[in-house]
Amino acid sequence: MDLIVAKFGGTSVGDGARIKKAAQSVVNEYMKGNQIVVVVSAVNKTTDELIGLSTDAIGAGLTDKQKAEIMAMGELTSARLFSATIESLGVKSEFIDPYNKLWPIMTDSNPLEAKIDFKTTNEKAEGIRELLNQGIVPVICGFLGKGPSGEITTLGRGGSDITAFLIGHCLDVSEVIIVTDVEGVMSTDPNKIEEAELLPEITVEELRDLATHGAQVLHPHALTYKDPLISAKIINFEHGNLSAKGTRIVGPFEGDSLKSVTIYKNPISLIAIVGDGMLKRSGLLAKVTSCLADNNINIFGISAGQNSMTVFVEKTESNKAYHLLHHLVIEDEFFSSLSLGEDASMITIVSPNFADETPGIISNITEPLRKNKINIIEISSSQTAIVLYVDIKDGEKALDLLNEVLE
Ligand SMILES: Nc1ncnc2c1ncn2[C@@H]1O[C@H](COP(=O)(O)OP(=O)(O)O)[C@@H](O)[C@H]1O
Numbered sequence: 001m002d003l004i005v006a007k008f009g010g011t012s013v014g015d016g017a018r019i020k021k022a023a024q025s026v027v028n029e030y031m032k033g034n035q036i037v038v039v040v041s042a043v044n045k046t047t048d049e050l051i052g053l054s055t056d057a058i059g060a061g062l063t064d065k066q067k068a069e070i071m072a073m074g075e076l077t078s079a080r081l082f083s084a085t086i087e088s089l090g091v092k093s094e095f096i097d098p099y100n101k102l103w104p105i106m107t108d109s110n111p112l113e114a115k116i117d118f119k120t121t122n123e124k125a126e127g128i129r130e131l132l133n134q135g136i137v138p139v140i141c142g143f144l145g146k147g148p149s150g151e152i153t154t155l156g157r158g159g160s161d162i163t164a165f166l167i168g169h170c171l172d173v174s175e176v177i178i179v180t181d182v183e184g185v186m187s188t189d190p191n192k193i194e195e196a197e198l199l200p201e202i203t204v205e206e207l208r209d210l211a212t213h214g215a216q217v218l219h220p221h222a223l224t225y226k227d228p229l230i231s232a233k234i235i236n237f238e239h240g241n242l243s244a245k246g247t248r249i250v251g252p253f254e255g256d257s258l259k260s261v262t263i264y265k266n267p268i269s270l271i272a273i274v275g276d277g278m279l280k281r282s283g284l285l286a287k288v289t290s291c292l293a294d295n296n297i298n299i300f301g302i303s304a305g306q307n308s309m310t311v312f313v314e315k316t317e318s319n320k321a322y323h324l325l326h327h328l329v330i331e332d333e334f335f336s337s338l339s340l341g342e343d344a345s346m347i348t349i350v351s352p353n354f355a356d357e358t359p360g361i362i363s364n365i366t367e368p369l370r371k372n373k374i375n376i377i378e379i380s381s382s383q384t385a386i387v388l389y390v391d392i393k394d395g396e397k398a399l400d401l402l403n404e405v406l407e
């Protein structure tokens, strides 16, 4: 007997027929002898409509607390609807909303982007297991939380995915299934490029980066709760079948923790190339990268400024790269000179929450290094990773300091 969480997004429960199809797929799984927890989003665009209505009626006077309470009506309704539909198909079901004593998801008091109180949620989730053992299918409102005073909070737009993975983690389920309006994760958004192709599999790390950079298919924070041993997949509601294939989400793998500070095992060398007004000339970056690629030299990073560009390569390859790039510099009129810099340690800090921790995350990271007189040679940041280069002699010390920051 497997224990499964199935999350149905707004479009998957977009009308009566879809709700029935979704409920039938749950019932079929239940009939196979599996236990199943349903997490449901608001029907179709209900959340947008509720926001639109309240903004039209109240405008700037709408408080965040009121907004959360009004938005919550979407999931309060859909959970009741879904649970009643399961019952109509002959299986016992109970909807679980924040007013129910079994409600598990506890948060801080932020109404719109509530932070999950993991410890309490983990304890409370055991109550759901009692229902499952009685043969009841719990239908939990996605997206919602309960604050310290019993008030309704929300986990941020698209937050039902977080609910699904969080419940999956707390109950240590065998599988989390995200049911949505596309076949799975595709090579790009199929609603933007029709030729998009289905990926049979994607790693947690890839999907997290994709989601953080705007791909709506899954909330990036949901993956924080993806355990390596819990299977997960994204499937299309059209199949009406929870065994549909879709895209399997694999990992995270050992050493690929979602929050980590790592130092690259080998020294890195910096090669700086200068030229007048480099940013305004097209094709210079391509010349440098193809020169190194043609000679099988891996580029670890590259940064470009007004009059210079820095390339990061492994120290063992730096001499070869230096000579190759020198040829390029003397051949090309837009480059004037290059220099092989000091050896550096490359430290990568990864966290899915950087996007939320800004402003301030860069200074949190650089401040302890400054205090310890560690010079940062170069730093680059994205929404999920910060890479910095420090003098090779400072590498290990910087690693320790940055581990403290991440804790
Ligand atoms: N790489 C991608 N693969 C699949 N879908 C994507 C991708 N990038 C963006 N999307 C979008 O994600 C949408 C699914 O997310 P969402 O609308 O939030 O679904 P749900 O309502 O089920 O939660 C798809 O309709 C698609 O437009």
Ligand SMILES: N[C@@H](CC(=O)OP(=O)(O)O)C(=O)O
Binding pocket: 008, 009, 010, 011, 041, 042, 047, 048, 074, 142, 143, 156, 157, 158, 159, 160, 161
């Ligand atoms: N209904 C909420 C939560 C959610 O996750 O919805 P969906 O699964 O349809 O993206 C929202 O629209 O933000």
